Each structure stands twice: as structure tokens, then as C-alpha cells.
Amino acid sequence: MNTRPEQRRSWPDRLPGKLLLGSLLPLLVLLLWWLGIRSGTAVVPTFGAVLEVLLHPFRTPPDLSSRSLAFSLLMTLLRLALGFSLGVATAVPLGFWAGRSRIVDRVLYPIVQVSRPVNPVVLLPVVTVLFGLSSVASVAVGPLDAWRHDVWDQVQLAMLFILWWGAFFPVFMSTVHGVRSVRTAYLDTMALLGATGSQVLRKVLLPHALPSIAQGMRIAMGVSWLVLLAAEIFPGTRSGIGYMLCTACKTSDYQYTFAAVIVIGLIGLLIDVLFQRLEQRAGRWQAAER
Amino acid sequence: MRAFTIMAGLMVLLVAVPRHGDGDAPEALPKLRVGHVGHDHQIALSVAAERGRALERPYGVWLKVLKPQEAYVLYDLGRPVARITLVRVGGGAKMPSALAQGRIEIGLGGLGPVLKFVDAGAPLKVVAPLNTDGDALVIRSGLKASDWAGFVRLVKSSPKPLRIGYKDPFANAYLIFSRALDEEQIRHGREHAAPDGRPVQVITVDLQDDENMLPAMERGIVDGVVANEPAPSLLVQNKVGSWVADLSDLPPLGKWRNHPCCVVAASDKALKQKRDIIKSFLKVIAAGSDVVLRDKESALTVEAKWTGNAPEVAWSSVSHVVYVGRAGEAWIAAVDVWLDMLSSSQAFQKDLKGRSALDIRSVAFDLAPLNEALAEMPARSR
Numbered sequence: 312m313n314t315r316p317e318q319r320r321s322w323p324d325r326l327p328g329k330l331l332l333g334s335l336l337p338l339l340v341l342l343l344w345w346l347g348i349r350s351g352t353a354v355v356p357t358f359g360a361v362l363e364v365l366l367h368p369f370r371t372p373p374d375l376s377s378r379s380l381a382f383s384l385l386m387t388l389l390r391l392a393l394g395f396s397l398g399v400a401t402a403v404p405l406g407f408w409a410g411r412s413r414i415v416d417r418v419l420y421p422i423v424q425v426s427r428p429v430n431p432v433v434l435l436p437v438v439t440v441l442f443g444l445s446s447v448a449s450v451a452v453g454p455l456d457a458w459r460h461d462v463w464d465q466v467q468l469a470m471l472f473i474l475w476w477g478a479f480f481p482v483f484m485s486t487v488h489g490v491r492s493v494r495t496a497y498l499d500t501m502a503l504l505g506a507t508g509s510q511v512l513r514k515v516l517l518p519h520a521l522p523s524i525a526q527g528m529r530i531a532m533g534v535s536w537l538v539l540l541a542a543e544i545f546p547g548t549r550s551g552i553g554y555m556l557c558t559a560c561k562t563s564d565y566q567y568t569f570a571a572v573i574v575i576g577l578i579g580l581l582i583d584v585l586f587q588r589l590e591q592r593a594g595r596w597q598a599a600e601r
Numbered sequence: 602m603r604a605f606t607i608m609a610g611l612m613v614l615l616v617a618v619p620r621h622g623d624g625d626a627p628e629a630l631p632k633l634r635v636g637h638v639g640h641d642h643q644i645a646l647s648v649a650a651e652r653g654r655a656l657e658r659p660y661g662v663w664l665k666v667l668k669p670q671e672a673y674v675l676y677d678l679g680r681p682v683a684r685i686t687l688v689r690v691g692g693g694a695k696m697p698s699a700l701a702q703g704r705i706e707i708g709l710g711g712l713g714p715v716l717k718f719v720d721a722g723a724p725l726k727v728v729a730p731l732n733t734d735g736d737a738l739v740i741r742s743g744l745k746a747s748d749w750a751g752f753v754r755l756v757k758s759s760p761k762p763l764r765i766g767y768k769d770p771f772a773n774a775y776l777i778f779s780r781a782l783d784e785e786q787i788r789h790g791r792e793h794a795a796p797d798g799r800p801v802q803v804i805t806v807d808l809q810d811d812e813n814m815l816p817a818m819e820r821g822i823v824d825g826v827v828a829n830e831p832a833p834s835l836l837v838q839n840k841v842g843s844w845v846a847d848l849s850d851l852p853p854l855g856k857w858r859n860h861p862c863c864v865v866a867a868s869d870k871a872l873k874q875k876r877d878i879i880k881s882f883l884k885v886i887a888a889g890s891d892v893v894l895r896d897k898e899s900a901l902t903v904e905a906k907w908t909g910n911a912p913e914v915a916w917s918s919v920s921h922v923v924y925v926g927r928a929g930e931a932w933i934a935a936v937d938v939w940l941d942m943l944s945s946s947q948a949f950q951k952d953l954k955g956r957s958a959l960d961i962r963s964v965a966f967d968l969a970p971l972n973e974a975l976a977e978m979p980a981r982s983r
Contacts, residue, residue, distance in 0.1 A: 352722065354701050373947050376770035376807075436816065443822040444764070444806065457794055464793065546766070546808040546817055549791045557809075561694045561769055563714070563721040564950075 356566040364570035372567055377555045380567075384574060387539060387552040390466055393447075394474020395535045399528060402479045406486025406524075407516065416487070427480040431473040431534075432541045442469040444547045465550050470542045477538040478531040485527025489520030522594035529586035536579055627667055627674050627684045633871075633878050636690035636699050636708035640908055641831055641918050642732045642863040643709040645889030645926065646687075647907040648900050652892060660888035661979050662881055670907065677881040685882070692811075693769055694718070697866065700725050706871035707879060712936070713771045715866045716943065719965040720953040724869035726967035729883050730932050731863040731890070734849045735922035736774040737833035738765075739842035740825035741818055749846040753785050756802050762793070766808040766823035771948065773862055774827040774848055779805065780942070781851035818842050829862065831910055831918035838914045847921065859923065859935035872967060880974040887975060890926030893919075927975060928968045936962065 322328040345358040364370075368381035377383065409416045448463035493516055501511050543553025552571050559567035637643050649656060649664055650673060656663040657676065664673040664685065673685040690699040696710030697718035709731060719725055738752065746752040756763055767775035779789060782803055788795045789803040806823050808814055811832045817823045818841045826836070827848065836842035849857045865886060867879055893900040897919065904915040925932055940958035943949065953961050 352701070354698060354723070373950055439813075439822070440816060440820050443820055457798065461792055461794070544809055546810075546813040547806045547822070548809075549807060558770070560698070561714075562771060563694055563697070563717045563723070565721070 354563075354565055356569055360566040361569045361573065364566050365573065372555075372559075372564065376562070377558045377567070378550045380552075380555065380570060380574065383550050383552050383555045383571075384578070386462070386465055386550045387543065388578075389462070390470055390474065390543075390551065391535060391539050393466060394471045394539070395478045395532060397471060398475045398478025398531060398535070399482050401475070402482035402527075402531075403486050403524060406483045407490055407512070407520070409483075410487045410490025410520070411516075423480065423483065426476075427484070429476075431476040431538045434473055434476060435469070435542065435545060438469040438472050439546060442467065442472065445469075447471075465548070467545065467547065470539070470545060470548075473538055473542050474535050477534040481531040481534060482524065482527040485523045485530070486520060489523030490516055492523065493519040518596065522590065522597055525586070525590040525593035529583070529590055532582055532586050533579075536575075536582065540575060627672075627681075630674065630681055630684045631875065631878060632686060633675070633683045633707060633875060633882060634686045634688055634705045635882070636688050636696050636705035636710070638692040638696065638710060638863075639689045640692070641904045641910070641915065642735065642829070642922060644893055644900055644904055644907075644919065645731060645886050645924060646709060647889075648892050648903050649885045649889030650687075651903045651906070652889075652899075656885075656888050656892070659979065660884060660891070661977075662884040662888055664885060675878070675881055675885065677884065682881050683875075683878040693772075697723060697725060700866060700868050703868070703870075706875065707865065707867040707882060709863055709865055711773070712861045712864045712939065713773065713776075713943065713948070715864060716940075716953065716961070716965055717771065717948065720949040720951050722952055725866050725965075726869060726872060727864045727965055728867045728872070728879065728967055729865040729886060729971045730861060730925040730928050731865060731886070733859045733861055733923045733925055733932065733935060734847070735830040735862055735918075736777060736827065736848040736860075737830070737921065738778065738825060738827050738845040738848060738851075739818075739833045739836045740845050741821065741823075742840060742843050744824060744843075746845050747843070749781075749851060752845050753787065756787055759802070762801050762804045763825065764804045764806050764823045766806045766814060766817055766826040768808055768811050768814070768828060768832075770807065772827075772829065773860060774829055775805070776942065776946065777848045777851055777857050777860065778827040781848075784852040815839065815841060830921050831908065831914055834914045834917035834921070835910065838911065838917065856938060859931055861932065861936050861939055862922075867967075872970070876970060880970045880977070883971045883974040884978055887926040887971075887978065890924045893924045894926075928971060933962075936966075 348355050348357055369379050371379050409419050445468045446464045447466040448460050497515050540553035543551035544557045548554045556568050556571040654663050662677045674681045675683045675685050690696050694714045696708040697715045699705045700708050701723040746755045782789045788801045790801045795801050808817055814826045814832050837844050901915045905912050937958035940961045
């Protein structure tokens, strides 16, 4: 009998149930805020003022020295996507290599263990010195039109570096772990069948390591998200959700600070849900095997 | 054993027996939490704190140290009136933010951030001036400009835009500098292209904080900075940059002279509940300002001690700042110029939006306690 797992779920595990239960506390906070701050104070704006910002994401704040909420979010997500992708793109192959080769593992182990606990945010002064204000626009090949230059000029190499740092280690460690956890019986069988290295990678190593890699990516994404918001107060930054949040505090435009905090929370939740799905999908075959 | 019993008995006596004048004990006094940034614009406070009882005869007020740079007893006319706690709250919006949150009751900080908070509805008032001027343009050593005219020539002849850093979009230095560039018809902005699509000649870079200026200059991330003291003196003394201009001398000529910088601000609640203590505290500030003006040498020693800056940085920095202990006509006139400029820059979006300078002063300033305090001070100190 093949019963679909969804049919056996109780209501808290179904989407409407999840949404209802998950929104209870945020709604309570919003209600308390709405009831408690009816006229707004200099540091806590009214719920209405924040909602006004959220409902007009393309409006440029008049006195904030910051771009619109939508543009800020676009820049933040662009930096995140690039930095995180770089981290994953370097961590996965190196992780496979270290997982399969004792020599590579011995070479990488000390540097990885020394670097892994270093919070990327504390590297900001160092990377500022290393990269200055260089951006993707300054290293891009070929001419860029004005708006492309404007966008790429705000993706600074220093930021990408610390995002890479934040993403690399969790993905690298989980890839090494995933590769090492492959049963030797599978590898021996593949060898007996005369499989090539590429076949072993595609048919055995990758499927086995994928759930672990996905788990590492989920952790890495959480780290990158936190790191990025701190990195957006990097000298020379002129856009991004973190920048907007910081500038709004400086100019006492706290409705933008609160709006930015809400956006950060919602995007963080969305990203986590996406990566949770990815993790579940990558580990589906393992669940079926159990 | 007997010795131990005697010692224990003595200790119990010391703790338990009420002392004379317990009402004057610091714990029994009303408290006043004072926020400050800790840089040399606010040297009036540190000088007064360091001078101690020497202030009493000429000014009638003084601060008795409980814990250096942290806790003092404020004396006025021979009586202890309050226990003062100094809190380093940080610069920019941090001071008015701490005031609005009730973490401090009175604070020393920039006029611009205080007004932004008043605009946002914070129940605060500017109660006294502290200093004016003290902003400068410094460029990377090696670039050829030694005055404003030279800088303008450098910008106009440079094939690439010059990058000039600032710490805050509402910092005095940035506001004056950007208006002076407008005056010289130099295209500037944070992007490479001006709104009309033409390339800018000066790119302004938000360095987020004073502390980022030295590494940014050293590594050539920016070609120069506009900042308030002591940052320019620090850059020059470290041979990272060379002095170009005091921003008070930038065009339109004369407009920026005496531009207000730091002020003392207090919460409306403190002004209502602790008005007399605030008056006594303002006497201390006025006394400290007087000492700075009359005895620069000792002010420099204090500056170096409180800020940790090298003596030569302290000397240069203090020389460029004008300390003001009284809200005289010149200060009020300079404040009005500044308020008009902030209004025209769309800096006010709420309670102060569209108001005239006079109107803003009536809402955001309460100079009565200062004037009363000065009237009460001994004649020779006024």
C-alpha cells in the first residue's frame, strides 16, 4: 500500500495550519504595537507609518540619503546571490576533493579550522584595506551602460569576499562530511563494475553528499544573510537594506528602520523556507530508503 | 580571636552608625545622567570636571570627583545639588536617541541630529551652545592643493573624479562642502554620473564613521575627507593628509563662519522636573568654556587625557574649534543661517517641516535656563 505522506499529516503540518500557527506571534506583536503606539514617538513610529513605507517600496525617502526600499532590497539580494554563489561554487568542488583525497584534506584542514571560527564581520577592516572601494563594475570587462554601471558599482568586492567567507565554510564542511559518509560498499561495487571516476561522482558521491550539502547551504545562507546586513555599513556603501537601516537610525527616520527590519525578517523566513524545501528534496531518496 | 572580635565590631560600627550629613551623601542626592561623545568639541565638560574645586571661587559651581570621567557631585553655591553620571553615548544620532529613549536626561552632541529628533517628535530642547566651526577639508598627501581655490583647480583639471569621504549625510562638514561645490558649479554626487547623465567631478563617499577616515585615506580609498575635528588634525599629524581649508571659509564667503556644531540638549521631562539642576549644570558648562578660552594650555592637557589623542593633535584640533559658552547674538544669527539651510535641504519632514528659522527656534530651543544660570553666576565670570 502506497500512502502519500501528505495524507497522514495532522493539521499543524499542513500549509494552512503552518501559516496560522506561525503568524500568531507576529500578529500579536503587531497588535500590541498598533495598540501601544497610537501617536508614534521619536524612536518608535506608528504601525501606520511603517506600513506606508512598506506599501510604497519604490518611493525614494525624501531625507534619508538612501535609495528606495525596492532598490535597496534588490541590491542586497544581488550581493547575497553573488557572494553566496561564489561560496558554494568554490566550497563544493574543494569539499569533494578534500573528502576523497587524504593529501588535500591534510593540506586544507589547518587553514580551514583556523579560518572557520573567524566571524566574517570582523574581517571588514582588513578587506577594506585589501579591496578598497573596488566593485564588480571596476573589474568588469567591456563598457557598461549607465544604469548597469550604477548597479554593479554598488556590488563591492570587499562585500563579496566576506559573503564568500560566510558561505564557504559551512558548505565545505558539510560537503566533506557528505562525501565521507558514502558507504565504501557502494564505491567498491562501482569499482568492480568498472565505473569511471565521473560515473562514481555522478551516480554515488553526488547523490549521497547532496542532503549534507543542502544542509550546509541552508546554514551558510543564514550566516550570509546576517553577514551581509552588517557588511552594508561598509565604508562607501550607498544602498542596501542594511545601509537603509543604519542611515535611518542616523537621521531618526525610524519608520524606515522598522520597515527594513520587517523586510529583513520576511526575506530571511522566505530564504529559510526555500532552503528547507531544497534540503528535503535533496534528502528525499534517503527518506525513501529508510 | 580577641583582635578579630574588635575588628569585626569596628566594621559593624562603621557600617551601621549613621554619619553626619547623610543627606549630602552622593547616594541621597538627585541624579542627572549626562550623555556625551567624548571628543574635544565637548571639552568644556571635561575641563570643568578636571578643574574640580578650583572653579568654585570664580564661578560658584564645581564638580567633585566620585569616579573619574564617570561620576561627580555637582556643587552650586557651596551646596551639593546632584550626582552627575557621565555616559559616553557616541556621536551623531546616538545622543538624541539616548535622550529620546530616556537613557540620559541631558546630552552634549551635534545640533543637526538633535533637530532631526525634534522634527521626528522627540520631546527635546536645545538648551545651550557648546562650540562652532572646527570642520575641515583634508586631502591625500601628494595631491597638490593647499587652499580652497587650489582644490577647485585640482578638481577641474583632474581627468578622473576625486573621491571625498564624509562620515554622515547630515554632518556639518558634508552639508557645507556639498553647498560649496554647488557654488563653484562642480558636479558632485555619490554616483559616477550626475542626474543629468554627465560624469561627476567629485564623488562623495559615505565612510560611515570618523574612525574609517584614516585607513581610507592611507589606502587611497578616498582622495580626501571633510570632517569635524579632531579627525582632520589626526590625519595631518599622521602625515596621511594635508590641510586644505577650514570649511567655515568656503563659499558663499562668510556664510559658514560661526556655523553651530555641538550643543547641549535636554529632555522636556528633565527640563520640567530637574530645571534647577540643569541650570547648575549649564553653569558648569559655561565655566568650562570660559576656562578653555582663557587657559588653552590646560584645556589641551585635559583634551589629551580624556580623548587619548597625542598632544600635537590636541593642539591643532582645539585651535580650530571655537568654544561658545553663551547664546549670544552672533551664535543665534549663525543658528538661523543653519536652520534655513537645513530646511531648504529637506532635512525636516515632520514637525519642523516648512517652518522659518525663528519658528524652529521657538519649538526646538529653550535658552531660558542658560540665561537664568548665567545671571545667577558671580559677576566676574559672566
